[in-house]
Amino acid sequence: MKDTAKHQGLRNQLAAILAQKGITDKNVLEAIKKIPRHLFLNSSFEDYAYQDKAFPIGAGQTISQPYTVAFQSQLLEIQKDHKILEIGTGSGYQTAVLFMMGAKVYSVERQNELFKTTSVLLPKLGIRPKHLSFGDGYKGLPNHAPFDSIIVTAGAPIIPKPLMAQLKIGGRLVIPLGEEHQIMTMLIRKNETQFEKHEFGEFRFVPLLENKN
Template sequence: MKDTNKHQGLRNQLVKQLQDKGITDKNVLDSISKIPRHLFLESSFEDFAYQDKAFPIGAGQTISQPYTVAFQSQLLEVKKEAKILEIGTGSGYQTAVLCKMGAKVYSVERQNELFKTTSLLLPKLGIRPKFLSFGDGYKGLPQYAPFDGIIVTAGAPFIPQALMAQLKIGGRLVIPVGENEQIMTLLIRKNETQFEKHEYGDFRFVPLLEDKN
């Protein structure tokens, strides 16, 4: 579990790349500069961890490319102590970035194998989400709602009504919507019934899994 000066140097280069690609949120960039992404990957990928690429993490899932993590985090406009629901804990890297940004993170993971691994890894790195759970992301976490922000880290064929219902008025839902390719979509809740919708181009995610039990 080593994090060296060399790793920090590679992170600084990554942050510069993200800035060149249009990431401007200082809180996002600072968090990415501090989170040791190589520790969220299998050791065989360590030398590539700070490339702006997605990598497999087991259970047919991937760790998103840093630009995607940064872009989604920037769209959320995270304030300190904001209550954020993350759908798809995955490797825990996005979770860690949000925690480092000062958010209170509630995260749901559908794959038991990943849930177990990440639940052990995050505390070792000093990352403490408010709540990690194994369950169906389509349902969210109604018992902890409403949330200031909701981030979905897998491609959803549609925007789940349950997640929209769990958003505070003024809250932001960031979700990639589509079957094979996804359009990054931002919903801002204006009142009880109205949402403002923004779309931000094509991204590619693994599919959001529904609980079939």
Template sequence: MKDTNKHQGLRNQLAKQLEEKGITDKNVLEAIKRIPRHLFLDSGFEDFAYQDKAFPIAAGQTISQPFTVAFQTQLLQVKKDDKILEIGTGSGYQTAVLVALGAKVYSVERQNELFKITSALLPKMGIRPKHLSFGDGYKGLPNYAPFDSIIVTAGAPIIPKPLMAQLKIGGRLVIPLGEGEQIMTMLIRKNETQFEKHEFGEFRFVPLLEDKN
């Protein structure tokens, strides 16, 4: 698990590129500079790890492109010690970025193969989310709710009601909504029953699968 000066240089270039594409949150850019994305990919992709592209990972899933990770993270406006629910741990890269920002991350992954790989990888890298779990992201983690914010890293046809219920008042839920192409959507919880909705253009994600068992 090598992380070299060359990798650091490539991360610095990537952060500069993301800034040029419109990422303004300095803390998010610093987190991108700190997290060794190449370690989340198969060694065959190592030379491409700092391109702003998505790549395949285990279980037919993908690691999101860095711009998408930075964009979703920026929308959350993460503060130190924020309690964040992440739906779709995936490779663990987004998890690592949130932890680097000082968040207490509770993450759910429904692909057992990925869950096992990522649960072993993150501690080896010294990245410690509060809780990783294998399960159905549609249900969230009611036992740990409420959350300061919720991030969904897979495309969903609808916003799962349990996730809305697990968000604190004043909290933000960021989710890519739609089939095929998704619209990045943010809900801000105003009170017990009201949510303010914002939309931020098209993105493409793997689908958020509901556990049918």
């Protein structure tokens, strides 16, 4: 598991590209600079790891392109020790970004193959989420709620009601909504019953699957 000066240089270049594309949150850009993305990919992709592209990671899933990871992370407006629920651990790269930004990360993954791999990889890199679990992301983690923010890293046809219920008042839920193409959507919880909705254009994600365990 090598991380070289060359890799660091490529990360710095990637962060500069993301800044040019409109990522302004310095905490997000610093996290991108620190995390060895090449270690989250199959070694055959190592030479391409710091391009702003998505890649397959097994189990029919992908590691999102860095811009998407950075964009979603920026929308959350993370502060140190914020309690964040991530739906879709995947490769663990987004988990690592949230952790590096100072968040307490609770993450759920429904693909057992990915869950096992990521559970081993993250501690090796010194990344320690508060809680990693194998399960149905649609249900969230009610036993650990409420959360300051919730991030969904797969396309969903609807916003799961349990996730809305697990969000603190004032909290943010960021989710790609839609079937084939997704609109990046953010809900801000105003009170017990009201949510303010914002939309941020089209993205493409793998689907969020329900009740497949």
